[in-house]
Amino acid sequence: MASFEYTIKDELGIHARPAGLLVKAAKASGATVSIEKGGKKVDASKLMAVMSLGVKKGETVTVTCEGGNENQAASDMKAFFEENL
Secondary structure: OEEEEEEOOOOOOOOHHHHHHHHHHHHHOOOEEEEEEOOEEEEOOOHHHHHHOOOOOOOEEEEEEEOOOHHHHHHHHHHHHHHHO
């Protein structure tokens, strides 16, 4: 299991457009990716689950990757968050 924490910098938080891109990135990663905020953990490959977290600017999420290439997936997901959120 590989994980990292990220504080959201996007003015609108994880809203529809970046959430859709996040779901695509999670599915393409080849690992099981989950996002946790405030004790609630969801599957990052499910759009409605990601949106249900209601992540706002300044809030910190924990992203966890599990599976065969979890370290590479975590690295890729961290780069995605830095570029898009």
